[in-house]
Amino acid sequence: MSDSFGDTLSITAATVDPALLDLPWSIPLEQWTAEHIAALPKGISRHVVRFANLSGxxxxxxxxxxELARREYDMLRTLQRLDVPCVEPAAxxxxxxxxxxxxxxxxxxTRHLRFSLPYRALFSQTLRPETATRLADALALLLVRLHIVGFFWGDVSLSNTLFRRDAGSFAAYLVDAETGKLYTGGLSKGQRENDLEVARVNIAGELMDLAAGGHVDEDLDPLVTSERIVSQYRMLWNELMGRESFASSERWRINERVDRLNALGFDIEELSIRTGQGGNEVVIQPKVVDAGHHTRRLLRLTGLDAEENQARRLLNDLDQWRQRFGRDQMDEEMAAHEWVAGxxxxxxRSIPRxxxxxxxxxxxxxxxxxxxxxxxxxxxxxxxxAEALNSYVDEILRHRRDEAALLEPLTGSVTTPIRVSQGPEDWRTLV
Known part of the structure; x- marks a missing residue:
């Protein structure tokens, strides 16, 4: 939908938020004042970028x-329809x-992705090797998912990615699709390797830049970390898309392959299984691979929407709770509802406001x-x-930076301690 306002201003959006008209479009972005700007940390960009508060x-x-704005808007909408992690285009x-x-x-x-941060804001003083490794792993998984749907990125980097915490790891989201192209017939190996090489060079450069500024741990090797995304990508791609041959007497390996893919967070919608000459060999190859196995199961059982590793952890706790309290024979959905409520x-609810x-x-x-x-x-x-929650709030959560609305990239505030409520109605099943 495209609407014109005034003599020249034109807004193209699926749904136009009237609050867009309140922003000072007659002023260049670099001249916007504090009253219009939401002070959130930005990644490195070749363009002028500002954050603004809009309707909550x-x-x-x-x-x-x-031309580039309309092209990127259309591309982001297409990627969203393909269920690829990316920012949401607004107008x-x-x-x-x-x-x-x-x-x-x-x-x-584009809508700002809540609880997400650019990589430079994910560390307080120095970037540790294990954090850099988790960022590389998250970016490798994102790149695999993009390549599976036929998207050639062309400018893979940490700077063009947003990261959300995901149960000790990170989930990566594409934030800049300006250079990307979508190929309905899939990508060639050369195109995939091109993206990998761009990723390796860009990430090494970004980490070297941090190292030059004294923002990385002395044990972090930018070249080793940049190579990590290549090796992790190839492992994931081979596991997800590779063909596997085995003797027909070892058909249990079909279930084993499916279990491995589920453990990586992927579902298989179709398998191609072909027997060899004389029926002595079986060849298996996943045809359609979709990410979010645990996320979808958690959403189906509980209505909770979480990242993949978070969903895996919550489901593990649900399964342990069912065994501990004798709910393992109960209908799974009924037990899940009881676990959510109890x-x-x-x-x-017990987290202070x-x-x-x-x-x-x-x-x-x-x-x-x-x-x-x-x-x-x-x-x-x-x-x-309940005791662990009180300790966690006072010792850890209270001293974290606010990732829903972070005012300064590398600073945080400490507030007066408030004890967590332990009302009996909330804790009757918490032990």
Whole structure:
């Protein structure tokens, strides 16, 4: 849908938010004042980018050419339909004029991904090797998912990616599709290798830049980390798309292959199985591979929407809870509903209001479970969940930076401690 406002301003969007008209489109982005800007950390960009508050959410506004803005808007909408992790396109605004009547650049507006951060904002002082490795692994998985749907990125880098915490790991989202192309017939090996080489060079350069500024741990090797994305990508691609041959007497390996793919977070919608001469050999190859196995199962059982590793962790806790409290013979969906009402929601509700922007609920729950495990190991006893939650809030969560609305990239605030509520209605099943 495209609407014109005033003499020249044109907004193209699936749904136009009237609040867009309140932003100062007659002023170049670099001249926007604090009253219009949401102070969120930005990655490195070749364009001028500003964040702005809009109807209760935040948008990223990027100045570019009209052709590139419309092309990227359409590409992001297509990737969303293909269920690829990327930012949500909101609008293209063209026909901007300044107060003198001179033309201003077209802008692409995207919704800011809550609880996401550019890689430079994921560390407080120095980037540790293990954090860099997790970032590379997340980017490798994103690149595999893009290549599976036939998307050639052309400019793979940490700077063109946003990261959300995912149960000790990270989930990566494409934030810049300006150079990307979608091929309905899939990508050639050469195109995939080209993206890999661009990723290797760009990531090495980005980490070297951080190292030059003294922002990485002395044990972090930028070249080793950049090679990590290549090796991780190839492992994932071979596991997901590779053919496997085995003797017909070893047909159990079909289930084993499916289980391995599920463990990586992928579902198989179709398998191609071919027997060899004389029926002595079986060749198996996944045909359609879709990510989000655990995410979909958690959503189906509980209605909770989480990242893949978060979903895996929550499902593990659900399964352990069912066994511990004799719910393993109960219908799975009924048990899941009881677990949400009696375990998950009480933890989320007990987080003080002033701390709820620190992390998304699924990540908080995961970290509470982690904290409980470490407390139990340290104190050599089974620590109750309510006690672990109080300790986690006071010792860890209260001192984290706010990732829903981070005001400064590398600073955080400490507030006055508030004890977590332990009302009996919330804790009757928490032990």
């Amino acid at each position: 959410y935040v948008v990223a506004v990027k100045e570019t050419s009209e 293209v605004i063209s026909g901007r004029l300044d107060e003198n009547g001179d033309a201003l650049a077209t802008v692409l507006v 375990v998950f929601e009480p933890v989320v 002033d701390l709820r922007g620190k992390l998304e609920p699924a990540e908080v729950f995961h970290q509470v479970l982690e904290h409980r495990w470490f407390m139990s190991q340290r104190e050599n006893r089974d620590v109750p969940l």
